[in-house]
Amino acid sequence: MAAPGSCALWSYCGRxxxxxxxxxxLLGLRSSWPGDLLSARLLSQEKRAAxxxxxFETVSEEEKxxxxxxxxxxxxxxxxxxxxxxxxxxxxxxxxxMNDMMxxxxxxxxxxxLLWKMHPLPGTQLLDVAGGTGDIAFRFLNYVQSxxxxxxxxxxxxxxxxxxxxxxxxxxxxxxxxxxSRVVVCDINKEMLKVGKQKALAQGYRAGLAWVLGDAEExxxxxxxxxxxTIAFGIRNVTHIDQALQEAHRVLKPGGRFxxxxxxQVNNPLISRLYDLYSFQVIPVLGExxxxxxxxxxxxxxxxxxxxSQEEFKDMIEDAGFHKVTYExxxxxxxxxxxxxxx
Amino acid sequence: xxxxxxxxxxxxxxxxxxxRPAAEMPLRARSDGAGPLxxxxxxxxxxxxxxxxxxxxxxxxxxxxxxxxxxVLGETTGHRTLKVLRDQMRRDPEGAQILQERPRISTxxxxxxxxxxxxxxxxxxEYLRFLDVNGHCFPYDTRAPTRFVDDEELAYVIQRYRxxxxxxxxxxxxxxxxxxxxxxxxxxxxQTGLPMCILGAFFGPIRLGAQSLQVLVSExxxxxxxxxxxxxxxxxxxxxxxxxxxxxxxxxxxxxxxPPMHVQGLA
Numbered sequence: 009m010a011a012p013g014s015c016a017l018w019s020y021c022g023r024x025x026x027x028x029x030x031x032x033x034l035l036g037l038r039s040s041w042p043g044d045l046l047s048a049r050l051l052s053q054e055k056r057a058a059x060x061x062x063x064f065e066t067v068s069e070e071e072k073x074x075x076x077x078x079x080x081x082x083x084x085x086x087x088x089x090x091x092x093x094x095x096x097x098x099x100x101x102x103x104x105x106m107n108d109m110m111x112x113x114x115x116x117x118x119x120x121x122l123l124w125k126m127h128p129l130p131g132t133q134l135l136d137v138a139g140g141t142g143d144i145a146f147r148f149l150n151y152v153q154s155x156x157x158x159x160x161x162x163x164x165x166x167x168x169x170x171x172x173x174x175x176x177x178x179x180x181x182x183x184x185x186x187x188x189s190r191v192v193v194c195d196i197n198k199e200m201l202k203v204g205k206q207k208a209l210a211q212g213y214r215a216g217l218a219w220v221l222g223d224a225e226e227x228x229x230x231x232x233x234x235x236x237x238t239i240a241f242g243i244r245n246v247t248h249i250d251q252a253l254q255e256a257h258r259v260l261k262p263g264g265r266f267x268x269x270x271x272x273q274v275n276n277p278l279i280s281r282l283y284d285l286y287s288f289q290v291i292p293v294l295g296e297x298x299x300x301x302x303x304x305x306x307x308x309x310x311x312x313x314x315x316x317s318q319e320e321f322k323d324m325i326e327d328a329g330f331h332k333v334t335y336e337x338x339x340x341x342x343x344x345x346x347x348x349x350x351x
Numbered sequence: 352x353x354x355x356x357x358x359x360x361x362x363x364x365x366x367x368x369x370x371r372p373a374a375e376m377p378l379r380a381r382s383d384g385a386g387p388l389x390x391x392x393x394x395x396x397x398x399x400x401x402x403x404x405x406x407x408x409x410x411x412x413x414x415x416x417x418x419x420x421x422x423v424l425g426e427t428t429g430h431r432t433l434k435v436l437r438d439q440m441r442r443d444p445e446g447a448q449i450l451q452e453r454p455r456i457s458t459x460x461x462x463x464x465x466x467x468x469x470x471x472x473x474x475x476x477e478y479l480r481f482l483d484v485n486g487h488c489f490p491y492d493t494r495a496p497t498r499f500v501d502d503e504e505l506a507y508v509i510q511r512y513r514x515x516x517x518x519x520x521x522x523x524x525x526x527x528x529x530x531x532x533x534x535x536x537x538x539x540x541x542q543t544g545l546p547m548c549i550l551g552a553f554f555g556p557i558r559l560g561a562q563s564l565q566v567l568v569s570e571x572x573x574x575x576x577x578x579x580x581x582x583x584x585x586x587x588x589x590x591x592x593x594x595x596x597x598x599x600x601x602x603x604x605x606x607x608x609x610p611p612m613h614v615q616g617l618a
Contacts, residue, residue, distance in 0.1 A: 289398050297406035300419050302393055302498070 092245050093197060095304045096140070100199035102299040103141050104207075109294050110305075118343050119240060122269045123147045125336070125345055126236060130156060130187035135234040135259060137224050137252075138242020139193040140200025142207055148191050149213055156187035186216045192234075194222045225251040229259045236260075240269040244315040253328035260350045266330055271312040272321070272337065272344035279340045287312070318344045389503045391496040400427045403499065412554060415529075419495050425547035426499040426509060432545050433505040439584060440508070446587035453507055454591050456514040466594060474601055475594030478521045485520075485527045511586060512543065518590055522602060523578070524610050529555070530563055531614055534571045541579030543586070570611040581606040 099106065107115045122144065128134065128151060136144045164175060195201050201219050208217060222228045224239070224246050237256045246252045256266050274280040287309040295305025316324065318335045321344075325333045330348030337344045387394065395403065404427040411420040440446030454460065466475040497506040516535070523538060525531035533555040540548035556564055582605040593601065602608075 289396060290402060293399055293402040293406055296403060296423065297410050297420065300417070 091307075092247075095307055096197045096245075097199045098301055099299060099304050100140070100197065100203050102301075103200070103203065104143075106295065106299055106305070109298055110291055114339065118269060118338055119143050119147060121338060122238065122240060122267060122345055123151055125347065126238070126265075126267060128152060128155075128189065128236065130159065130189060132189045132235045133233070134189070134191040134236045134238065135194060135227075135229070136191060137194045137222075137227070137237065137239045137256075138196070138245070139238070139240065140195040140197060140204050142193055142204035142213075144238055144240050145191045145193045145204075145217060146208070146211065146213060148189070149186065149216060152186050152189040152216075156185060156189075159187065184215075190216045190218070192218045192220055192229075194220045194224075194227065196221070196223050225255060227255045227259055231258050232261045233259050234261065234264060236265050236267065238267045238269070241271070243268055243270055244311050250324060250328065253325055253330075257329045257350055262350055264350045266325065266346075266348040266350070268321075268325075268346040269343060270321075270346070271315060272335075272341055273317040274341040275337065276340045283342060318346070321346055388501065389497075389506055391498050392501075392503075392506070393498045394501065395427075395499055400499065403427045408550065412557070415558065421547065421551065422495055422513065423499065424550070425513075425545060426497055428546040428550075429509060430500065430502075430505065432543065433500065433502075433508050436512075436543055436545075436584070436586060437505060437508050440587055443584070443587040445589050446584070449511065449587070449589055450504070450507070454589070455510070456517075456590075460591075469595060472597050472599065473594065474521070474590070474596050474598050477598045478518065478594075481517070481521045508586070512539075512545070515586060515588075515590065518588075519585060521598070522585070522605070522607055523575070525614055528614075529559065530567065530571070533559075533567060534575050534610075534614070537572050537575040538579045541576050542582070542584060566612070571614070574608070574611050578607050 096103075111118075126148075128148065130152065132152070134145075134148055136142075136148070139145055160178075164170070164178060170178075193201070193204060195204070198221060201221060205219055208214075220228060224242065225248055237260050239252070239256070243249055243252060253266075260266065274283050291309050292302045292306045295308075296302040299305075315321075318337060318341070322333050322335055325346055325348045329350070331351045333346065333348040335344050335346045403423055407420040407423040407427070410417055411424060414420075437450070440450055463479065466479045469475040497510050500506040500509055516539075519525075519535050519538060520527065520531065523535060525534050533552065536548050536551040536555055539545070540552045556567060559567065585605070
């Protein structure tokens with residue numbers, strides 16, 4: 009990493025975090041902050057802002073998800089923090105490396121299992137929400153591509169007495185190597201989408217892929233549009249999970265499937281203790297050493313603890329109107345795949 | 352019927368996910384029992400400090416441009432040494448003043464215009480020239496604040512040490528290339544005894560070529576060590592009050608001799 013580059017990135021991260029922390033501290037409930045400032049702030053609001061969780065800090069809802077941007081005026085006058093957005097803005101470039109480091113590569117297996125469970129048929133329209141760097145989308149494309157190739161081979165084998173020219177023409181005339189399948193990657197964060205697009209370019213994914221900037225609580229799509237909706241490691245960052253679930257229900261076609269891969273509650277007490285130890289002691293350190301960002305990874309492990317258990321989340325999915333909701337815990341419950349259908 | 356009642360029941364019980372009993376929620380690592388002691392403070396357990404020290408040392412070696420890793424290494428390994436430094440600062444009159452008044456070197460506190468107007472050969476002017484020649488990263492505020500030191504005064508001491516680092520370059524006449532940095536590290540290692548300086552002094556030369564290494568070992572290091580031992584602790588100097596002082600006079604006061612040879616970069 010060239011010196012000016014890392015200097016700029018570091019200063020950007022530092023500035024971004026100091027701004028976020030200032031924003032957090034204005035309304036945060038840190039004991040070291042003067043209490044009068046906090047109470048004055050609360051009283052000045054007409055209706056009490058509903059509180060949500062940001063890791064283990066309780067912040068107002070505007071703060072958690074409010075979409076500010078770097079081109080807004082002086083940070084000191086801005087009230088609503090950009091905390092979750094800024095977290096992912098600063099981790100975007102190192103996101104994949106950190107995932108590998110933190111999960112020791114196991115996250116790849118989890119995502120493969122999600123695809124395996126999905127078992128998409130040819131012609132599937134997939135919406136991958138919070139899919140920033142494109143892991144699920146690329147796996148989907150690989151799957152449908154190889155599926156299509158197998159189908160093609162089968163077809164050709166079934167036809168008897170074809171000349172070499174005819175077979176070659178079959179392959180050449182192939183316009184759509186995906187069999188009609190399409191994937192739309194939707195993410196609220198520009199930086200994550202940028203990284204995803206760069207990856208797609210580097211790995212050669214061109215066809216059947218679309219990148220959309222959008223909010224999971226208010227998707228920019230019409231009703232009844234997609235066959236499958238996936239959200240992998242994204243829903244715990246959403247401020248109103250129930251709204252995101254309702255949106256999922258809306259954009260799915262009747263018969264469509266909802267799939268969610270997310271961190272969940274560990275069911276084994278021994279593994280739970282080891283997991284806690286690893287999460288709280290090692291992961292922020294990894295974040296600091298590899299990505300230069302302690303706070304984002306502290307947020308990560310705390311947001312995992314706050315997320316509802318498998319059963320509770322299943323209930324929430326059912327509330328949104330899905331049927332046949334099931335879940336499958338992986339790696340002793342460290343992650344779980346929830347699945348539901350819109351009927 | 353059950354499906355209709357469920358959301359009602361849930362609303363009565365509060366939002367799901369926030370109803371976990373307090374005993375179940377693991378706390379953030381707080382080995383000392385206290386919360387943050389100063390702004391930017393991140394309380395860390397001994398295990399975390401150990402992991403950070405090891406990780407930052409490895410990363411600093413792997414990628415020498417990660418200055419933040421060197422800083423983290425200093426913070427996590429320097430607790431005992433910082434105490435010694437702080438006590439020694441307290442005993443010195445100028446050092447005690449620094450501890451009390453807590454001056455900071457940053458764009459907001461430095462009057463660059465005034466420094467520019469000072470006569471040639473003064474500390475302020477030479478310092479400014481050093482920054483220009485070496486194309487330093489303006490503004491200084493990119494020097495990350497202390498985070499992992501679990502004492503507020505010691506956090507200031509290490510912050511002061513970092514901000515004084517550029518002064519040392521000026522005093523010793525060393526540029527900011529690898530060779531210059533290593534020489535300054537040796538000087539600092541002898542002066543402060545910080546583990547990070549000692550590690551940097553010994554491991555820094557790994558990346559040097561044979562010729563530079565030879566010059567370093569035969570001439571520059573002995574010179575740096577000699578000066579380091581002879582000079583009083585450089586953290587005790589209130590630089591902000593000495594801008595007008597002539598650099599040569601200051602060097603004489605500290606007993607710093609001219610470098611044995613001209614290290615390329617700084618005039």
